[in-house]
Amino acid sequence: MKKNESSNPKSSKKQYPRVYEKVIPIALVILVLATVFMLLVIAAVVVLGIFPGSG
Amino acid sequence: MTFTNTIIPFISSIVSFVFAVIIFKRYADRRGTHLLIWGIGMVFYGIGGFCEAYFGALGWNSLIFRMWYLFGAILVAAWLGQGTVYLLAKRKWANALTALLILGSVYAAFRVFTAVLDPTLMTSSVHTGSELSGHAIVTPGIRTLTPIFNLYGTVALVGGAIYSAYIFWRKRILLHRTLGNLMIAVGALAPAFGGAFSRFGIPGALYYGELFGAILLFAGFIRATTPMKNTEPQPAPTPAGD
Numbered sequence: 001m002k003k004n005e006s007s008n009p010k011s012s013k014k015q016y017p018r019v020y021e022k023v024i025p026i027a028l029v030i031l032v033l034a035t036v037f038m039l040l041v042i043a044a045v046v047v048l049g050i051f052p053g054s055g
Numbered sequence: 056m057t058f059t060n061t062i063i064p065f066i067s068s069i070v071s072f073v074f075a076v077i078i079f080k081r082y083a084d085r086r087g088t089h090l091l092i093w094g095i096g097m098v099f100y101g102i103g104g105f106c107e108a109y110f111g112a113l114g115w116n117s118l119i120f121r122m123w124y125l126f127g128a129i130l131v132a133a134w135l136g137q138g139t140v141y142l143l144a145k146r147k148w149a150n151a152l153t154a155l156l157i158l159g160s161v162y163a164a165f166r167v168f169t170a171v172l173d174p175t176l177m178t179s180s181v182h183t184g185s186e187l188s189g190h191a192i193v194t195p196g197i198r199t200l201t202p203i204f205n206l207y208g209t210v211a212l213v214g215g216a217i218y219s220a221y222i223f224w225r226k227r228i229l230l231h232r233t234l235g236n237l238m239i240a241v242g243a244l245a246p247a248f249g250g251a252f253s254r255f256g257i258p259g260a261l262y263y264g265e266l267f268g269a270i271l272l273f274a275g276f277i278r279a280t281t282p283m284k285n286t287e288p289q290p291a292p293t294p295a296g297d
Contacts (some may be wrong), residue, residue: 014227024224024233030218031240035213038247042206 059259060111063266068104069224070269074276081280089141092153097272103127110187113242115174117164123187125167129201130160132208135272137217143221152255163200168193208245216275235279242271 015021075097080088106123109116137156141149172195191197220236223229249264 042202
């Protein structure tokens with residue numbers, strides 16, 4: 001039994017509680033996409049003036 | 056004067072100042088340059104909110120406008136982001152960037168406080184409702200400073216929070232810091248999205264975005280600095296039969 005556990009690298013891998021295991025990667029992807037979108041908006045500000053204070 | 060353009064930014068201001076006090080207290084207890092910089096950033100956030108509330112309640116005032124533009128529109132994101140830089144970058148790089156930020160901030164302050172203003176031009180803004188707008192600045196070259204500071208601030212603050220959350224998640228350690236950083240990232244993006252939605256015609260979106268952002272930054276900081284009970288990462292269950 002111990003031999004099986006030590007030969008299985010996944011058996012010692014830590015995990016968050018199940019709900020966080022599902023939600024966190026989704027949240028990370030959404031945040032990355034949102035950040036890229038907002039960076040594009042900010043970069044376009046000089047031309048379009050659509051950011052608060054700069055327009 | 057409406058609830059949205061006066062009370063909401065005033066609440067944002069209060070939340071920001073309370074948050075700043077908590078950060079400064081933590082800095083006094085534990086030190087850490089990132090805490091000092093974050094505290095300064097939240098003071099700027101609070102000043103911006105207060106100026107918006109003042110404008111909503113009492114109308115145009117050139118000093119209030121200049122303070123809003125300098126602290127609320129130009130500096131806040133960059134200073135909050137600079138705090139995160141101290142957590143992620145080598146100390147000498149963080150110090151060098153801080154020196155640049157201080158110089159840039161002084162330059163921006165000089166330009167904003169010597170700018171020629173014309174509040175009637177704010178009516179040309181596509182903002183909805185009674186909002187302050189950079190259109191009131193007549194002197195050229197000042198408004199172009201804003202996206203530079205905001206770009207740096209967004210990359211540092213949001214990017215830093217996402218990167219930190221990813222690292223903690225990948226290692227499956229310190230769940231409270233993973234969640235706290237996710238909240239900080241959302242909170243940092245909220246005012247930017249609020250401003251964009253406001254421009255696209257959703258009344259008050261900027262003010263609600265700022266309030267939502269202040270609350271989430273606050274909550275994210277508390278979450279990230281408060282370990283969770285009984286939710287420490289557990290070894291993955293061994294499949295049945297192994």
